[in-house]
Amino acid sequence: MSENHAPPDLTLKPLPNAALKSEKQGDVSFEITEAGNGDLRVAINDRMDHKTSAFLIKSLCPEIRRRSPKNLTLVLDHLTYFDDYGALVINELQQVLNQNKGAFKIDDPLRMTDNILSFVDLKDFERTGSSKPGDHWVEHIGQGALDYLKAIRTMVSFVGSVFLSFMHAAIHSKSLRFGDILVEMEKTGVNALPIVSLISFLLGLVMAFMSSLQLKQFGANIYVASLVALAMVSELGPIMTAIVVAGRSGSAFAAEIGTMKIYEEVDALSTMGFDPVLFLAVPRMIASMVVVPLLTIFSGVFGILGGLSVGVSMLDLTASSYLSQSLDILSLFEISWSLTKSIVFAAIISWVGCLRGFQAKGGADAVGNAATSAVVTSIFLIILSDSFFAILRSYLW
Amino acid sequence: MVGNPMAPEPIIRVTNFTARYGENIILKDISFEVSPGEVFIILGGSGCGKSTLLRHLIGLNRPFAGTIRVDGIDISSCGDNAFQDFLKNIGVLFQSSALIGAMTLGENIALPILEYTSLPQNAVDKMVRLKLHMVDLDGYENRLPSELSGGMKKRAGLARAIALNPKILFLDEPSAGLDPITSAEIDELVLHINRNMNTTIVIVTHDLDSIFRIGQRAIMLDKETRGIIAEGRPTDLKTNSSHPMVRKFFNSRPTAEPESFIPSSDHDI
Ligand SMILES: Nc1ncnc2c1ncn2[C@@H]1O[C@H](COP(=O)(O)OP(=O)(O)OP(=O)(O)O)[C@@H](O)[C@H]1O
Numbered sequence: 001m002s003e004n005h006a007p008p009d010l011t012l013k014p015l016p017n018a019a020l021k022s023e024k025q026g027d028v029s030f031e032i033t034e035a036g037n038g039d040l041r042v043a044i045n046d047r048m049d050h051k052t053s054a055f056l057i058k059s060l061c062p063e064i065r066r067r068s069p070k071n072l073t074l075v076l077d078h079l080t081y082f083d084d085y086g087a088l089v090i091n092e093l094q095q096v097l098n099q100n101k102g103a104f105k106i107d108d109p110l111r112m113t114d115n116i117l118s119f120v121d122l123k124d125f126e127r128t129g130s131s132k133p134g135d136h137w138v139e140h141i142g143q144g145a146l147d148y149l150k151a152i153r154t155m156v157s158f159v160g161s162v163f164l165s166f167m168h169a170a171i172h173s174k175s176l177r178f179g180d181i182l183v184e185m186e187k188t189g190v191n192a193l194p195i196v197s198l199i200s201f202l203l204g205l206v207m208a209f210m211s212s213l214q215l216k217q218f219g220a221n222i223y224v225a226s227l228v229a230l231a232m233v234s235e236l237g238p239i240m241t242a243i244v245v246a247g248r249s250g251s252a253f254a255a256e257i258g259t260m261k262i263y264e265e266v267d268a269l270s271t272m273g274f275d276p277v278l279f280l281a282v283p284r285m286i287a288s289m290v291v292v293p294l295l296t297i298f299s300g301v302f303g304i305l306g307g308l309s310v311g312v313s314m315l316d317l318t319a320s321s322y323l324s325q326s327l328d329i330l331s332l333f334e335i336s337w338s339l340t341k342s343i344v345f346a347a348i349i350s351w352v353g354c355l356r357g358f359q360a361k362g363g364a365d366a367v368g369n370a371a372t373s374a375v376v377t378s379i380f381l382i383i384l385s386d387s388f389f390a391i392l393r394s395y396l397w
Numbered sequence: 398m399v400g401n402p403m404a405p406e407p408i409i410r411v412t413n414f415t416a417r418y419g420e421n422i423i424l425k426d427i428s429f430e431v432s433p434g435e436v437f438i439i440l441g442g443s444g445c446g447k448s449t450l451l452r453h454l455i456g457l458n459r460p461f462a463g464t465i466r467v468d469g470i471d472i473s474s475c476g477d478n479a480f481q482d483f484l485k486n487i488g489v490l491f492q493s494s495a496l497i498g499a500m501t502l503g504e505n506i507a508l509p510i511l512e513y514t515s516l517p518q519n520a521v522d523k524m525v526r527l528k529l530h531m532v533d534l535d536g537y538e539n540r541l542p543s544e545l546s547g548g549m550k551k552r553a554g555l556a557r558a559i560a561l562n563p564k565i566l567f568l569d570e571p572s573a574g575l576d577p578i579t580s581a582e583i584d585e586l587v588l589h590i591n592r593n594m595n596t597t598i599v600i601v602t603h604d605l606d607s608i609f610r611i612g613q614r615a616i617m618l619d620k621e622t623r624g625i626i627a628e629g630r631p632t633d634l635k636t637n638s639s640h641p642m643v644r645k646f647f648n649s650r651p652t653a654e655p656e657s658f659i660p661s662s663d664h665d666i
């Protein structure tokens with residue numbers, strides 16, 4: 001302060017504690033200094049919290065490991081905040097020192113660390129994570145096979161409980177919830193009508209157009225009508241409708257029942273004396289088996305209309321000749337065959353949807369998996385059973 | 398307290414706050430303050446809007462009227478960036494625990510740690526085990542939430558809330574579904590966090606024991622008046638309050654005389 005005061009002579013004193021390394025980032029800084037005999041002092045200043053711990057661990061540990069001191073003193077006299085993330089840093093440093101057979105000391109005049117370190121001993125948590133059981137591939141295969149067998153068992157037993165519930169409902173018709181059936185019919189049938197009609201119309205249109213390219217060459221335009229009518233009514237109509245319903249309603253059944261399952265609502269129903277299958281699955285199955293055949297009829301009609309629009313606009317056919325050709329080819333057998341198939345498809349879709357819902361367990365992802373698996377399984381079973389129908393038919397004719 | 402020049406600037410300041418769902422007004426024109434480092438308790442009967450108030454304090458719902466300042470940020474009107482900063486400083490335990498069902502407990506707790514720090518994996522694992530240890534769930538890191546009891550989920554939710562040692566901790570009924578011993582241990586943990594990290598703690602609870610054990614100041618909400626009917630230290634509320642509702646709340650459990658036994662229940666006030 002005063003002019004005549006001699007300035008301190010820095011050059012005469014050698015700096016015993018020249019910093020070997022010092023860094024600062026965010027709310028923390030550290031300094032490593034030599035303390036003679038290969039010992040180190042590490043001073044950490046300001047905050048040791050979750051924001052600074054990663055920086056401290058990443059820059060201090062390699063440094064200490066490289067120098068492998070015999071003794072290390074951690075100086076914390078300028079610390080302002082310390083929590084268990086600070087304890088984590090200390091633990092990591094300690095581990096490094098233990099590996100190098102060095103001794104570790106904490107110099108904490110402010111006693112910032114006492115409360116935390118007496119409460120928390122991170123040594124107990126050092127062990128590497130116990131691997132989950134079933135990590136070996138043999139166990140995986142075995143577990144997978146067991147799960148598969150179990151899944152088949154539940155599928156079969158679910159067929160049984162659905163059958164019993166249906167019998168029960170047939171005898172005690174009061175136990176059937178007609179209100180629920182109506183609601184499900186609206187959701188599965190009425191609400192699906194626009195999309196089923198549109199898809200069928202476009203399908204009929206495309207089919208008529210593609211077949212006309214071939215049939216025109218023989219002057220057999222009128223057979224476009226037979227082809228579209230036959231294909232739509234006996235094959236594509238039932239299949240398309242079933243696939244749309246599986247995507248819309250099969251997944252919804254699985255998600256609804258799956259959610260009820262994981263929130264223990266299904267268990268609540270059983271404890272109140274309801275049979276969950278009768279309460280939840282039967283109304284959905286009945287509703288589907290009623291509305292899917294109706295949707296299939298609409299699908300056939302709209303498919304034929306799609307074909308008709310191509311026939312009239314591009315193939316010089318009159319509407320009446322197109323329609324009469326279509327009706328000629330459709331026998332009663334054809335139509336009832338188509339409806340039979342669609343009832344079976346409806347049973348498959350609703351059965352699989354409900355089954356997957358009841359199988360759900362775990363968290364929110366279980367519901368998503370149930371919905372996905374309901375759609376995939378029912379589409380597969382629809383195509384499979386359709387092939388059986390085709391074989392059966394070849395024997396009937 | 399208010400107006401005292403020595404009192405520290407409040408960390409939470411709610412002024413003329415009104416909350417409603419649609420046309421349904423839940424809380425009307427309420428104001429209170431929480432000082433830093435305080436254990437603040439929100440009391441009230443079931444359905445009076447405690448969880449609603451908490452949802453507003455953490456910015457999940459915006460107030461219909463009034464302002465809420467938390468840690469210097471007006472969360473009722475702040476922008477996205479300020480709100481993100483605010484979120485980094487708070488930890489929340491929801492009434493339903495709200496663990497992510499598709500993740501194990503360890504992954505649930507590691508989620509904030511991995512997001513906000515760049516610690517190496519083994520250090521993260523260590524912290525996860527430490528936090529699970531704090532809530533007495535050692536060895537449960539590989540379990541899914543659906544494999545736990547309700548009380549265990551609560552404790553795991555608490556472990557996730559304190560994963561980053563937040564500045565303010567919001568707990569919605571931390572001891573509901575816990576036995577008295579575990580509940581006392583949780584209180585101990587809350588006090589430890591409060592004392593050693595100077596964390597401000599806002600708790601919704603019905604647990605009378607825990608209110609007296611850890612509560613420094615409490616407010617009581619009421620469904621009828623849609624406001625605060627009492628405010629003060631829990632012991633003062635118990636002995637000095639003239640409000641019949643408050644007295645009923647604090648005396649709703651068996652006293653020494655067996656004949657005056659009234660079944661105590663969380664929701665029975
Ligand atoms: N999402 C919501 N939409 C409409 N009303 C709601 C909603 N959540 C809560 N409410 C209503 O707000 C009121 C307060 O609910 P809140 O969950 O805050 O009660 P609470 O005090 O936490 O009760 P409890 O002690 O039972 O948890 C209730 O009347 C409830 O019906």
Ligand SMILES: [Mg+2]
Pocket residue numbers: 447448449492569
């Ligand atoms: Mg609540």
